[in-house]
Amino acid sequence: MADDKPNCKVVLANNIAKGLLEEVHEGLKKINRKPLLVGFLSSADPAARVYAEWTGKTCNENGFAFELREVDRDALEDALIDANNDASVDGIIVYYPIFNNRQDQYLQQIVSIDKDVEGLSHQYIFNMYQNVRFLDPASTKKSILPCTPLAVIKILEYLRIYNTILPYGNRLHGRTITVINRSEVVGRPLAALLANDGACVYSVDVNDVQQFHRGEGLRKRRHEVEEKPGWTLENALPLSDVVISGVPGDKYKVPLHLLRPGAVCINFSSERNFSPEVKEKASIYVPAIGKVTIVVLLRNLLRIVQNKLEAEAQSAKQTEEAAVPQIAS
Known part of the structure; x- marks a missing residue:
């Protein structure tokens, strides 16, 4: 007798957070x-x-x-x-x-x-949108990213949506992603980060749809934004192999009939933006991301402390070198 259970894998944030916590503990x-x-x-x-x-x-x-x-x-x-x-x-x-x-x-x-563990300072925001990933010319100190968008990225890495065969910075090339929410806190930064990593991103807000991308063949260094006049979810969802929703309302549900079969669905709203029936159509469903967001916060704090200690060590080394008498030639 055929097994008629859904083939959707439900992935809980706690399982993803464990691997990130191990990294934090080592640091x-x-x-x-x-x-x-x-x-x-x-x-x-x-x-x-x-x-x-x-x-x-x-x-x-x-x-x-x-x-x-x-x-x-x-x-x-x-x-x-x-x-x-x-x-x-x-x-x-x-x-x-x-x-x-x-x-x-x-x-x-x-x-x-x-x-700033939340990555909200002007320099961090500027770097994020301009696709500048490091704070120093030697590319040793990574810039801090906002916690919730970074948590979504870590989830996508865990789910192997990122293609590690491709070069760092291009690993979402070929992916089409819809982000439902364009808030300045999460939705727009997330769309920019995903596009900077190579994805074609449809950013859907209550009034319109924008496309974030780096151009054909990822020729551009950073993402650009293109208006999509007349577009709605009906245009974006059927094209998307990943759908990420964060509408802050208990009434909103992603229209399942528009989902591409086998899509990966991630909910970052405090409310459930996907109805239980999403498991009938999605291949992977992540119902909440809060526990990953908290661990990313700790990870950001650890990185800030590491940057501080490295700067202090470098300063001490320069002071020591300056104090050594120069031997006349």
Whole structure:
């Protein structure tokens, strides 16, 4: 008798996070201390508090120190400056939204680039969109990427959507991906990162569709954005072998009849954007990514500490070399 069960593989974020945690633990062994992450909570948003508590729990379970500072939003600017100047603080995370307007963007730029674990500083954002992957000319210090978009990339790497036979930076060449959500926090950065890695990305928002790509044969160094007048999900979904959705609403569901059979489906919304029937059509389904996002946050913090220690070692070496008397020839 034929087995009529769906052939979809459901992949849980916890299983993906384990491999990333092992990488973080190996890096921590070389530091020999607990990096301190300070979180700032200045809103009554219950989701922000849950994220803060989740961050603290994950930090404490994995060899990091965490301190939550609850600050009135009008005092947050000064509190961030104080944390920037505190040598004991390795990383800073702010739980947004706070003012829910452009003032939040201003606060993002106050956090020191040397402590910005979320990758929201201007230099990091500039590098991300310009496809600049390193902070130094020698290409030894990787730029920090925003946590949720990077978590999605790590999931795609785990699922082997990235083709490791191809050169680094081109490993999504040949992939067509739809990202449903174009927020400045997740959707647009994610579309840019995927396109910079070689994918053809359809970025779908409530009003329109844009195509992010690096041109035919990936001839362009960074992605460009092309408007798709008149396009909707009906045009994008049937073309896409990966569909990533993050619509923040409990009413929204990705229309399954438009999905390409065997598509890989990933949900990064706090709500389920895919109905249970997605397993009848998808080949792989990732229902949530939160646990990967938290581990990526720790990974970013570790990288910031590593960059700091390397800079200190380099500075000490230069000072030592300068102090050595030059022998006259």
